Amino acid sequence: MTKAVQDDQATQPAQGDKSTQPAQVNKSTQPASRFRLPAVHVLLAAPGCQPLVAQYGREQTVAALRDLLGELRGNLLGGGTADTSEPAVLAALARRLQGANRRAMRRLFNLTGTVLHTNLGRALLPDVAVQAVADALRWPMNLEWDLETGKRGDRDTLVEEHLLKLTGAEAVTIVNNNAAAVLLMLNTLASGREVIVSRGELVEIGGAFRIPDVMTRAGAILREVGATNRTHPKDYEEGVNAGTALMMKVHTSNYAITGFTREVTLPELVPLARERGIPVAVDLGSGTLVDLEKYGLPHETTVRETIEGGADLVTFSGDKLLGGPQCGIIAGRKDLVAAIKKNPLKRALRVGKLTLAALEPVLALYHAPDLLPERLTTLRLLTRPASSMRALAERLRGPVQGALGDGYSVTAEPMTSQIGSGALPVDVLPSFGLALRAPEGTRGNPLGVLERRLRALPVPVIGRIADDTLWLDLRCLEDGQAEEFINQLKDLETA
Numbered sequence: 001m002t003k004a005v006q007d008d009q010a011t012q013p014a015q016g017d018k019s020t021q022p023a024q025v026n027k028s029t030q031p032a033s034r035f036r037l038p039a040v041h042v043l044l045a046a047p048g049c050q051p052l053v054a055q056y057g058r059e060q061t062v063a064a065l066r067d068l069l070g071e072l073r074g075n076l077l078g079g080g081t082a083d084t085s086e087p088a089v090l091a092a093l094a095r096r097l098q099g100a101n102r103r104a105m106r107r108l109f110n111l112t113g114t115v116l117h118t119n120l121g122r123a124l125l126p127d128v129a130v131q132a133v134a135d136a137l138r139w140p141m142n143l144e145w146d147l148e149t150g151k152r153g154d155r156d157t158l159v160e161e162h163l164l165k166l167t168g169a170e171a172v173t174i175v176n177n178n179a180a181a182v183l184l185m186l187n188t189l190a191s192g193r194e195v196i197v198s199r200g201e202l203v204e205i206g207g208a209f210r211i212p213d214v215m216t217r218a219g220a221i222l223r224e225v226g227a228t229n230r231t232h233p234k235d236y237e238e239g240v241n242a243g244t245a246l247m248m249k250v251h252t253s254n255y256a257i258t259g260f261t262r263e264v265t266l267p268e269l270v271p272l273a274r275e276r277g278i279p280v281a282v283d284l285g286s287g288t289l290v291d292l293e294k295y296g297l298p299h300e301t302t303v304r305e306t307i308e309g310g311a312d313l314v315t316f317s318g319d320k321l322l323g324g325p326q327c328g329i330i331a332g333r334k335d336l337v338a339a340i341k342k343n344p345l346k347r348a349l350r351v352g353k354l355t356l357a358a359l360e361p362v363l364a365l366y367h368a369p370d371l372l373p374e375r376l377t378t379l380r381l382l383t384r385p386a387s388s389m390r391a392l393a394e395r396l397r398g399p400v401q402g403a404l405g406d407g408y409s410v411t412a413e414p415m416t417s418q419i420g421s422g423a424l425p426v427d428v429l430p431s432f433g434l435a436l437r438a439p440e441g442t443r444g445n446p447l448g449v450l451e452r453r454l455r456a457l458p459v460p461v462i463g464r465i466a467d468d469t470l471w472l473d474l475r476c477l478e479d480g481q482a483e484e485f486i487n488q489l490k491d492l493e494t495a
Contacts, residue, residue: 181328287316
């Protein structure tokens with residue numbers, strides 16, 4: 001080799017010292033320039049490198065460049081080949097820097113058919129909430145400052161008026177999720193005392209998070225009554241003793257028991273609790289503020305119905321059916337909420353300015369219920385007509401088939417969506433989308449390979465595999481996003 005592989009740090013080995021000579025590379029089929037590595041300082045001075053330095057900083061760019069040149073050098077010394085021209089090296093450097101600086105949390109296309117997908121971030125915020133969060137990021141805000149008195153205020157008051165009108169509660173407070181709301185409520189009102197719960201309502205929610213475990217951590221003592229499938233009012237009555245602090249109902253939001261069943265309704269439980277002077281708490285989980293039947297969806301008990309039914313406290317989520325940011329809301333009797341707000345744990349579980357900035361405009365949308373399906377993203381997706389999704393499926397079928405070639409078949413087919421996040425678990429929504437299948441007898445795992453390729457796209461596409469089919473449900477792909485979806489299909493081949 002007449003020209004040593006070098007960068008600005010390399011030295012030439014002695015010509016006669018064969019023990020130190022690099023492995024010989026066959027240059028007969030490659031130009032000589034492809035076997036010489038440009039020097040670091042030369043590459044840094046190149047016009048094509050200046051935008052990288054400006055974007056990523058000189059120190060990071062130099063470190064990435066040295067690593068890249070080291071890999072190329074090792075490849076060449078090992079007998080391999082590589083394009084070491086300046087444009088090729090800079091292009092590889094740009095890819096390396098871009099990959100190293102890619103955000104871990106990335107936007108994606110949710111084509112799973114689950115609207116409120118816990119693993120994909122649950123509710124999407126409407127534009128008014130997004131803008132409010134952006135403002136809170138850029139500017140100081142009156143988070144705990146009363147602009148009328150010029151004194152310190154309470155951050156809960158930023159959304160309190162909306163929630164009191166929408167729920168009929170006497171008072172509210174906000175924490176970082178519904179599990180925190182339940183934990184704080186139990187720790188405040190039932191630490192060291194008993195809480196009566198039906199065995200049929202001892203649910204486990206996502207991530208193996210169980211109601212009995214929450215009670216234990218809160219310091220409350222669980223008093224199970226009834227059976228898994230049938231609980232009667234007398235079971236609650238017989239469970240009351242001097243140590244009883246609360247009677248609690250838990251919405252079985254992520255499962256349903258059918259057949260020979262019996263549960264004690266809130267109207268049945270409240271009179272019994274009133275006689276004994278025991279508060280009734282209801283964990284609604286995925287709480288809704290409006291009657292979903294008005295929009296053609298299955299009925300779900302609202303927060304207002306629960307409070308008007310006699311519940312002293314109700315806990316529910318902000319990022320499920322409500323369609324807002326992740327938070328937990330406690331609503332109910334003024335004296336009980338006041339006690340909860342005095343608990344030192346409240347400070348540990350409180351929400352920050354970004355959550356409140358997003359929640360306030362979402363709640364404001366509910367004061368115009370006739371406009372809610374258009375303005376609240378979650379409700380718009382849940383009520384989207386199947387005909388709209390069918391038209392989109394027909395539009396996308398050809399481009400997707402063209403990108404996949406003959407290795408897969410792509411058809412537009414009806415399918416079913418679900419609300420998700422424990423809301424109405426047995427109810428499905430008619431939907432439409434694309435069904436991707438591999439020819440019968442294809443070896444390996446072609447659908448698994450395709451699913452990984454879709455996840456590797458610049459904007460990852462997340463579908464679901466079932467019944468030898470990769471389903472791409474289009475409920476959460478709105479018409480304005482279709483062009484971007486189509487444009488990135490060209491990257492499927494290299495994904």
